[in-house]
Amino acid sequence: MNHSLDLALIGNCQVGALIDPSAEIVWYCLPRFDGDPTFCSLLHEHTVGEGKGYCAIELVDQIEATQSYLPNSAVLVTRLTDAQGAVVEITDFCPRFHHHGRVFNPMMLVRQVHRVQGNPRIRLLVRPTYDYGREQCSFTHGSHHIRYVSPGSVLRLTTNASITAILQELPFFLEDRLTLMFGPDEIIPEALPEMTRRFLDETLSYWHEWVRDLAIPFDWQDEVIRAAITLKLNTFDDTGAIIAAMTTSIPEASDSGRNWDYRFCWLRDSYFVVNALNRLGTTHTMEHYLNYLVNVVAAAPGGILQPVYGIDGRAHIEEKKVDTLAGYRGMGPVQVGNQAYEQIQHDVYGSAILAVTHVFFDRRLVQRGDTTLFTRLETLGELAILVHDQPDAGLWELRGTKRVHTFSSIMCWAACDRLARIAARLKLPERVTYWSAQADHIHATICSRGWNDEKKAFTAAFEGDSLDASLLLMHDVGFLAADDPRFASTVAAIERELRHGDYIFRYVEEDDFGTPKNAFIVCTYWYIYALVALGRNDEARLLFENLLKRHNRHGLMAEHVDVQTGEQWGNFVQTYSMVGLINSALRLSRRWDSAF
Known part of the structure; x- marks a missing residue:
């Protein structure tokens, strides 16, 4: 099987699974997002x-497969049809509801699994592994369950299907419906079909209520709803962390070696996610x-922030290669952990403060920001002052180069x-004066050292030309007003040098792994934001519609896109990309009161 990223995501903010168009679960980590992938065929x-x-x-004898989400939910339905016209329907979900x-x-x-029509003959293939595919789990079983055992953990399958048929992988005729429930090693206290039917109904109700509270735009409603649900599925309820993507080691381009583990919480990415969901009116995240x-x-230590942390808040997420999986389409290496935790990235201070700013201004919140929280944030602000003109990754x-990056400095200004x-909101005039002066100083520094008069643009690094x-x-x-000529001039320069067809590359200079081959999707979305700010809405709309065509059948997007073929690459589902969709739709949509 040659995998693609035409996958669906199901989950419940504790676990998440990726399912291919024929209903194979190709990725499923336990006991949480960053755990061992029990199902890992995406990388094998x-x-x-x-x-x-x-x-x-x-x-x-399957000849056809169709797949879609039930409306406004994270519940997936796959319909398989055989050569004789028999149809099987598979409903996949992870329970989530109020209890x-x-x-x-x-x-x-x-x-x-439900027989819809005809006389379908099916086979159940359940092959969990442990230690990143190193070994297939051993098992014990009872009359209605199978315990898949690995060192230190047990995955229990409770089912009303034939245990023999599962263990021996025997084909059988599906008479009506059956259920497979994967979970912890606990006895189910009630009848399985009734319990899972209730779980499904309540899970659907949960998602319907959640979607009903979204403040969506008039246009592209389905796309925005799917993006919002996807962002929610990338949040880890237990701690509040937000992961960048569900997967590890999907390469940014074919045989590029740019294979990273994204199952962690980047402070920058999390700010973007929180900001997008706030714009849709959901504040719980x-x-x-x-x-x-x-x-x-x-x-x-000392308030100095790393760019990325584990979803449990741990600071050390050491990167290592595993030799047990060949990688996506055989394109290894497969990485576990991410060495970016050791990097210095100065934009994190702005990302952290921007993410928290809402709690001081949003009157819907029960617990709002106060002087105690403000004092904690001031510590981060002082660090931003110290590092705003210092080199970082x-x-x-970038793993082999440090420069004074202009964007990092802008986030320190922010x-x-x-x-x-x-401080103004809290009526602290002395702190207003202090922080305004610091912001003005950093702003002036960036305008002096980040601007290249020959390029007529702000550049990637101080005194640089890329x-x-x-x-x-x-x-x-908020660093520059839309009518500031330096903003329009910088956008024009980026168009000249970083635009390839309908896509914007993040940069084109050679880095530690060579010259980038594919476009980082969110950069094109950022370009759309800029075009809207400049009043170039028609151009922005065309680019947005093109990006929507590059999403997979479910409206989901990875990190990169091949500008020639439109194929998706990079870790999946990428929160950056889904954030870009939401923000672009909000900017480009007609207003509800003017749409009719």
């Missing part, structure tokens, strides 16, 4: 019925993330600017 090619590390429902005053989101995945961030800051995490605004797509955000974060 196999022939149907061979290999290990997946869960498949094989329809004998006893709390959100019930266990380490659980449910598969319901921000509130949970604030708790995570406050704990991370409290544990940081930049937001693109940290001081927002502290001044927060360009960087992140500078398209100068207006978005």
Whole structure:
């Protein structure tokens, strides 16, 4: 099987799974997002019925497969049809709903298999592994369950299907419906079909209520709803962390070696996610993330922040290669952990403060920002002042080069600017004066050292001449007004040097791994933001419509796109990309009161 990223994501903010168009679970980590991939065939090619590390429902003589989400939910339905016209329907979901005053989101995945018509003959292939595909799990079983055992953990499959048929992988005729429930090693206290049917109904109700509260734009409603649900699925309820993507080691381009583990919480990415969901009117993610961030800051020596942390807040996420998986389409290496935690990236101080700023101004929140929280943030602001003109690895995490990156400096300015605004909100005039002066000083430094008069543009680094797509955000974060000629001039320079067809590259200069081959998707979205700010809405709309065509059948997007073929590359689902969709739709959509 030659995998693609035409995948669907299901989850419940505790676990997440990727499912291919024929309903094979190709990626599923336990007991949480950054855990061992019990199903990992996405990074290990196999022939149907061979290999290990997946869960498949094989329809004998299958000729067709269709797949879609149930509307406004994270519940996936796959319909398989055989050569005789028999149809099987598979419903996949991870339970999430309110129960006893709390959100019930266990380490659980449910598969319901239903005969729709005809006389389908199916085979259940359940082949969990451990230690990143190193070994297939051993098992014990009872009359209605199988315990898949690995060192230190047990995955329990509870089912009303034939245990013999599963263990021996025997084809059988599906008479009506059956259920496969993967979860912790606990006895199910009630009848499985009734319990999972209730779980499905309540999970659907949860997502319908969640979507109903979104403040979506008039245009592209389905796309925005799917993006919002996807961002929610990348949040880890237990701590409030937000992961960048569900996967590790999907290369940024074919055989590029740019294979990274994204199952961690980048402070920068999290700010973008929180900001997008706030614009849609859902604030719970921000509130949970604030708790995570406050704990991370409290544990940081001297308040010095790393760019990325584990979803449990741990600081050390050492990167290592594993030799047990060949990689996506055989394109290794497969990495576990991310050495970016050791990097210096100065934009993190702005990202942290910008993410928290909302709690001082949003009157919907029960717990709002106060002087105690402001004082904690001031510590980060002081660090931003110290480092705003110092070299770092930049937001693109260059591993072999350090420069004074202009975007990092702009985010340091944003940290001081927002502290001044927060101080004004809290009626602290002395702090307003202090932080405003610091912001003005950093602003002047950037304008002096980050501007290249020959290029007529702000450049990637101080006293440099190369360009960087992140500078398209100068207006978005408030550094330059839309009518400032330097903003339009910088956008024009980026168009000349970083635009390839309908896409914007993050940069084009050679880095540690050579010259970038594919476009980083969110950069084109940032370009759309800039075009809208400049009043070039028609151009922006055409680029946005083109990007939507590059999403997969479910409206999901990875990190990179091949500008020639439109094929997706990079870790999946990429929160950056889904954030870009939401923000672009909000900017380009007609207003509800003027759409009719």
